[in-house]
Amino acid sequence: MLQTWQGLAVDSASNFYLKQNLSREVPVSGKRAGSLIVVVLLCSCVGIASDTKASPNPIKITVDASQVSQRILHATLVFPVQPGPLTLYYPKWMPADHSPDGPIWNLAGLKFFAESKEIPWQQDDVDMYAFHVVVPDKVTSIKASLDFLISAPGPTIDFSASGAANLFILMWNQVCLYPKGWAAADLVFEPRLTIPPGWKFSTSLPIKQQADNSITFSDVPLDLLLDAPVQSGEFMKVYPLNAPGEAVQELDVMSDEPWALEIPEDLVGHYKQLVKEAAVLYQSHHFRDYHFLLTLSDNVMGLGQEHHESSDDRVKQHSIVDPAARMQMASLFPHEYSHSWNGQYRRPEGLATPDFQQPMKGELLWVYEGLTDYLGTVLSARSGLLTPEQSLDHLAIAASSLDHRYGRQWRSLQNTANAAQILYFSVPEWRSYRRGTDFYTESILIWLEVDTKIRQLTDDHKSMDDFCKVFYAGDEGKPVIKTYNFDDLVATLNGIAPYDWAQFFHTRLDSTAPGAPLGGINGGGWRLVYNDAANEFLDSQDSASGSGDLTSSLGLEIKQDGVVADAIPGMPAFESGISPYMKVTSVNGEKFSVDALKRAVHASATEKDDMIIETENAGRVRAHRVRYHGGSRVPHLERVSNVPDYLNEILKSKVPGGDK
Numbered sequence: 001m002l003q004t005w006q007g008l009a010v011d012s013a014s015n016f017y018l019k020q021n022l023s024r025e026v027p028v029s030g031k032r033a034g035s036l037i038v039v040v041l042l043c044s045c046v047g048i049a050s051d052t053k054a055s056p057n058p059i060k061i062t063v064d065a066s067q068v069s070q071r072i073l074h075a076t077l078v079f080p081v082q083p084g085p086l087t088l089y090y091p092k093w094m095p096a097d098h099s100p101d102g103p104i105w106n107l108a109g110l111k112f113f114a115e116s117k118e119i120p121w122q123q124d125d126v127d128m129y130a131f132h133v134v135v136p137d138k139v140t141s142i143k144a145s146l147d148f149l150i151s152a153p154g155p156t157i158d159f160s161a162s163g164a165a166n167l168f169i170l171m172w173n174q175v176c177l178y179p180k181g182w183a184a185a186d187l188v189f190e191p192r193l194t195i196p197p198g199w200k201f202s203t204s205l206p207i208k209q210q211a212d213n214s215i216t217f218s219d220v221p222l223d224l225l226l227d228a229p230v231q232s233g234e235f236m237k238v239y240p241l242n243a244p245g246e247a248v249q250e251l252d253v254m255s256d257e258p259w260a261l262e263i264p265e266d267l268v269g270h271y272k273q274l275v276k277e278a279a280v281l282y283q284s285h286h287f288r289d290y291h292f293l294l295t296l297s298d299n300v301m302g303l304g305q306e307h308h309e310s311s312d313d314r315v316k317q318h319s320i321v322d323p324a325a326r327m328q329m330a331s332l333f334p335h336e337y338s339h340s341w342n343g344q345y346r347r348p349e350g351l352a353t354p355d356f357q358q359p360m361k362g363e364l365l366w367v368y369e370g371l372t373d374y375l376g377t378v379l380s381a382r383s384g385l386l387t388p389e390q391s392l393d394h395l396a397i398a399a400s401s402l403d404h405r406y407g408r409q410w411r412s413l414q415n416t417a418n419a420a421q422i423l424y425f426s427v428p429e430w431r432s433y434r435r436g437t438d439f440y441t442e443s444i445l446i447w448l449e450v451d452t453k454i455r456q457l458t459d460d461h462k463s464m465d466d467f468c469k470v471f472y473a474g475d476e477g478k479p480v481i482k483t484y485n486f487d488d489l490v491a492t493l494n495g496i497a498p499y500d501w502a503q504f505f506h507t508r509l510d511s512t513a514p515g516a517p518l519g520g521i522n523g524g525g526w527r528l529v530y531n532d533a534a535n536e537f538l539d540s541q542d543s544a545s546g547s548g549d550l551t552s553s554l555g556l557e558i559k560q561d562g563v564v565a566d567a568i569p570g571m572p573a574f575e576s577g578i579s580p581y582m583k584v585t586s587v588n589g590e591k592f593s594v595d596a597l598k599r600a601v602h603a604s605a606t607e608k609d610d611m612i613i614e615t616e617n618a619g620r621v622r623a624h625r626v627r628y629h630g631g632s633r634v635p636h637l638e639r640v641s642n643v644p645d646y647l648n649e650i651l652k653s654k655v656p657g658g659d660k
C-alpha cells in the first residue's frame, strides 16, 4: 500500500538537511531493498519534484568498546554539514519497544567539535532527545563525541543494562545521533567498532573489513543500523541451524562463562526444526541471513527483541541447564523469529514511523505482538520445543489468567494496546485490576479462535497457515517493511474465509464484559476446567521464578519472599484484606513458604476452619481470615468429544516426515 508522511520539521533552509515531504511505498532502505522510493524535496523558495534526491555524505559512527568491562562505551560521530543551526536527535521511539524509551539518561560526555575546536550545544528545553548546535561559517563537518554508561539489570525495563565484565550487546541507538529533517532510511552511516582484544562478535550487519579487534561494517542506512545489534564477548559459540543451500540461519550463543555455551543436541535439533516449520508455515522469508543472538547471563537485562535479520535474546545463565527455566523460554525463539515476518516485514501503519522521534500508535499491537505470540505458540509445539501436553497446559494458564482479569470491567483489550507505551513500564503488582500488556497473551486466545473459525467456515480446508502464506508473501529475502491497517487485515482474512471479521475483532477488542475469549479453545474441541491435577507448565513457571501462582483459587500471586505480587478484587485473598505489596509471614500458624501456602490451599477442601494468613504491611501485622474451601484449583484443558480436535491439529508438525 501507499503511505504518505507529512513533512518532517526543519532547522532552517540554510541547513544541509532540507525539509522533505516523503511519499513512498515502504520505509526501508532503497539502497539495500531496491524498493520503490519517490521523494519530493521542498526547498524554501521553490519546490523540486524528483525521483532522486541529494543525499548527504555518509555519517561516520565509530564505537570504541575496549573499556566495556568498566561498563562504558565511547563513540564519535562525524556529520557532513553546512553552516547554520543544526539539530541532532538521540533516538527516542525504538520500533521493537513501541515506547519512547531510548536510554538517553545514560548518555554522558557529549561534546561537539568543528575542525578540532569545541562548539557549544544546547539540549532542547522541551524535547530532551534533541540537541542544538550552530555550525560555524565555512565548516563542512562536525564531530560529536559521547559516552554511553552501561547499568546493571534492575526490576524494570532498562536498556542500559546491556553489558558486563566479559560480554556486551551493542544497540547502536545507545550511541547514535542523527540530523533532524531526514527519514532514517535516507541517512547512510559508516559504522566501525573496536571490541576488546580476543573477544568474538556476531551480528547480521554485513562486514566490509576486519583487522584484529577492529571491524568496519558496510555502509548502512540508519533504520537498518539500529535494527542490527552486535553481540560480543569473550566466550561465544555458533550453532548452524539451516539446511545446506538455504539462507544462513544460526544460533550465536554468548555467556559469562564457557560452560554455558554448550547447548544440548536435542535443543539444537528443536531449533533446526523451528527453522523448518517456519519455512513451511510462512513459505517466504524477509532476511538475507538470520542470527539468533542468545545471551546467557545474569548480568544483563532479560530481553527478547526482534529485528529483521536477528533477535536479541537474553535469558539467565542457567536457563538451558535448568529444565524449568528451559521450558519457560521455549517460546522465546519462535516468538522473536516470527517477528521477522509479523512486525518487521508486515508492520501496522501506526508503528512504521519515518524516523525514531515520531510518536507511534499501538492500536494494532494485538496483531504485531498478539498474532506473533499465537504463531510463536504454534511453532513452539510444531518444533517440539514444547510437547503437545505442555502446550495445552500453557494455553490453559493463559486462558485462566485472562479469565480472572478484574480490570476487564473497565479497560478493554484494545485499550491495553493503545496504552502500551505506558503499560510496558507497569509493575506486576495490581496487574489484574490495572491490566498490563494483555494484548500479548489474550490475543493468543483470539487468534486461536480465528484459526478454528476459519477451519469451521471452510470445512477444515483452510486455516491460519493459509493466511500466513498470503499475508507474508512478497519481497523474498529482503529486510523490508510492508505496512498494513485494520482493513487490510480483514480483507486478507476474507480472502481466506469470508466472514464478518471486523465485527469479530471489535466484539473481542472493545469488550468490558467479564470473562476471557474462550471461543478458540472451545472451537478447537477443548474446554477450560479446574482440578487438583498438576499443570506441568505452571509448575515449571513457579519453579523457575520461585513464586506461587494461585490465581484460580485464592486470586493471589505471591513472590518467593512472601510479598504479594497481586491480589484480585472479588476473590478470597483480596476480600480477606490482603493486597499487593503486603508480605505474608505465616499460613495457618506455619512460617510462610510458597509450598506451605499451596499445601494450605490444597487442604482447604477438607478443612472446616477458614485459612488464617498473617501479613506485614508497613510495620503493621494482621491476621486475615480467608474464606476459601475449594482446594487446589489448577487450570487444564479437557477434551470435548463431539467437537473436532482442531487444537491438536494446529499444534502438530507440518514438516513432511517431521511429525514427532
Ligand SMILES: [Zn+2]
Residues within 6 Å of the ligand: 306, 335, 336, 339, 369, 372
Ligand atoms: Zn514480540
